[in-house]
Amino acid sequence: MRRILSAILALGLLYTAGTTIVAQGATPAADSQVSLLFVQTSSTSTLTPLSDDPTLLTLTLVQGTGETIFFSDRPDRLVGSIATEGFIEGFRQETA
Numbered sequence: 001m002r003r004i005l006s007a008i009l010a011l012g013l014l015y016t017a018g019t020t021i022v023a024q025g026a027t028p029a030a031d032s033q034v035s036l037l038f039v040q041t042s043s044t045s046t047l048t049p050l051s052d053d054p055t056l057l058t059l060t061l062v063q064g065t066g067e068t069i070f071f072s073d074r075p076d077r078l079v080g081s082i083a084t085e086g087f088i089e090g091f092r093q094e095t096a
Helices: 001-015 083-094
Strands: 038-039 046-050 056-060 066-069 078-084
Touching: 066 083, 078 083
Parallel strands: none
Antiparallel strands: 038 066, 046 056, 066 078
16 A cells, blocks of 8 residues: 555656646647656655755655656557656756
8 A cells, every 4th residue: 555655646746846737628739748647666655854945855765666657648648667767867857
């Protein structure tokens, strides 16, 4: 159960970080950008407030699988995985 909750928490934090959620009115155009969802699993996890800003939290995943799964919804329905190390580096670059 903890593994499932860790995955849900990680997914929610990654998805909502800097993202606005809106309902899709119609099928998007073929050239529109794909939105991806990410899943990471671990045996346990912790959320720790940063000492200089307690409103910011650090998520630590312990004994993770080493892979981050990604998928998208319509119209493309993409699915795949990436090494968690590569995911973290890409996330760091996108949010810098």
